[in-house]
Amino acid sequence: MSTVSLWTRRDPFAEFDALVRSAFSPVAARRGFVPAAEVTRDGEDAVVRVELPGLDVEKDVTVEVDRGRLVVRGERRDERTDERDGRSLREVRYGSFRRSFALPQHVTADAVTGSYEAGVLTLRVAAAYTGTEPRRVAIAQK
Structure with a gap:
């Protein structure tokens, strides 16, 4: 996010316009959301944790190994309807x-x-770190 400085001659409306355009561009719409993830080591194994709250992993998430990469992909669909006092509020996130x-x-x-x-x-x-320990190379002196 850019900042507006009082000491420069930037046009704050142009910066705001650029920010809005980038937020609503087709590229931003395709991006979706990026779940938080962490990779840790447990002995010789790698453990990957991905935060996917509220998802049906059997239906909405795919995990595959493709060309040397572990790929986690899916889609989040969350619809809620709340009715009070004869009014209906519907919220959709996807x-x-x-x-x-x-x-x-x-x-x-x-x-x-x-x-x-x-x-x-x-x-x-399993065994992701097997054989990955660095080995010291001996240097011969002449």
Whole structure:
């Protein structure tokens, strides 16, 4: 987000216009939302956690290994209707998402297992760190 400075001759209306255009552009509409994710190490395994609260993971989420990447993608659809005093309020939130994580060459789809609990998708990549320890190279002196 840009800032407006009192000491420059920027046009604040032009900056606001650019901000609105970028927010409502077709590219922004395709972006959807980006769920938070973390990757941690547990021994030789990699553990990927992706926050996906309120999703039906069996219906709305796909996890696959594609060309050396662990790909988590799906769509969030949330519709709520509230009726009070003869008035109806309907709120609709939706958006697609895609997160991908690089995998070592030796990892296949068989090494990935997953579970979903309390809005968090947890994927364990077995033996992801096997053979990745750095090795010291001896330097010969002449």
